[in-house]
Amino acid sequence: MSECPFFPKPYKNKASTLLTFLLKRRSWLDGLYERSYKMQTGYVKMPNFDLYVINDTKEVKRMMVDEVREFPKSAFLHELLSPLLGESIFTTNGEVWKKQRELLRPSFEMTRINKVFNLMSEAVADMMDRFNKYPNHAVIEVDEAMTFITADVIFRTIMSSKLDEEKGKKILNAFVTFQEQSVHTAMRRMFRFPKWLSYVLGDRKRAKAGDVIRQVLSDIIKPRYDMADNAEFEDILGSLLLVVDA
Numbered sequence: 001m002s003e004c005p006f007f008p009k010p011y012k013n014k015a016s017t018l019l020t021f022l023l024k025r026r027s028w029l030d031g032l033y034e035r036s037y038k039m040q041t042g043y044v045k046m047p048n049f050d051l052y053v054i055n056d057t058k059e060v061k062r063m064m065v066d067e068v069r070e071f072p073k074s075a076f077l078h079e080l081l082s083p084l085l086g087e088s089i090f091t092t093n094g095e096v097w098k099k100q101r102e103l104l105r106p107s108f109e110m111t112r113i114n115k116v117f118n119l120m121s122e123a124v125a126d127m128m129d130r131f132n133k134y135p136n137h138a139v140i141e142v143d144e145a146m147t148f149i150t151a152d153v154i155f156r157t158i159m160s161s162k163l164d165e166e167k168g169k170k171i172l173n174a175f176v177t178f179q180e181q182s183v184h185t186a187m188r189r190m191f192r193f194p195k196w197l198s199y200v201l202g203d204r205k206r207a208k209a210g211d212v213i214r215q216v217l218s219d220i221i222k223p224r225y226d227m228a229d230n231a232e233f234e235d236i237l238g239s240l241l242l243v244v245d246a
Contacts, residue, residue: 008029008032010032010033010034010036010037011032011033011034012033012034013033013034014033014035036053037055038055039053039055040054040055040056040059041053041054041055041056041059042055046190046191047190047191047192048189048190048191048192049076049189049190069094072093072094073091073092073093076186076189077091078091078092079189080182080185080186081182083178083206083207083210083211084178084210084213084214088100089101089104099245103243103245104240104243106239106243107236107239107240107243108236115234115235116156116157116235116236119153119156119157119160119235120153120156120157122156123149123152123153123156123162124149124153126152127145127148127149127152130145131145144172147172147175147176148163148168148172151163151168151171151172151175152168155220156235157235157236158235158236158237159217159220159221159224159235159236159237160233160235160237160238161220167216170212170216171212171213171216174209174210174212174213175209175213177205177206177209178206178209178210178213181202181203181205181206181209182206184201184202185198185202185203185206188201188202221237224237224238224241225241228241228242
């Protein structure tokens with residue numbers, strides 16, 4: 001790949017602590033400076049958080065693959081994601097994470113993925129049909145479309161449920177809110193805002209957005225859970241519901 005992907009124009013020099021807070025309220029990428037994209041490793045001291053930037057691919061592999069147990073997910077990450085993901089494989093560490101992974105493994109084996117591939121293909125075909133309805137040279141919100149197709153693939157392959165436009169917009173709006181507010185929550189946490197103030201400024205809104213997404217999922221999963229022995233569905237959820245924690 002010869003061309004560099006688009007990225008926000010970085011600042012010439014490292015920003016002050018106050019400017020960092022102001023810049024990163026929208027996106028953490030906004031606070032990066034030129035050297036951030038060139039250095040192999042870096043360290044940023046925040047008021048309540050030590051941030052390490054790792055660009056060296058060998059070090060990334062060491063931390064994410066070879067010695068992953070030596071670099072557990074931070075409690076900070078768990079705090080940010082728990083309103084949406086709870087105690088899941090994406091937020092846990094150690095033996096809890098290992099147990100969760102073992103329980104999930106059978107549902108994501110290649111044979112299972114092969115069975116749901118057609119469902120993925122159908123979701124992509126529907127997306128292309130939506131794109132084809134636009135006139136030539138129309139401007140398309142690709143970010144929104146990619147978020148929708150991601151959710152649609154998840155719904156179809158895991159729960160055999162096609163994501164309709166109404167439900168899709170509901171999830172999309174809630175996810176955008178959760179994502180935006182999580183950035184703000186992270187910055188307030190780094191700069192030692194009191195929890196009550198952070199709650200008033202956006203944490204409450206973030207929690208409600210997480211509840212909206214979880215409720216949409218629950219409306220599909222709960223009926224399936226109640227009839228878990230029914231072999232009607234050959235999807236990932238069907239196999240997950242049959243897993244026994246020995």
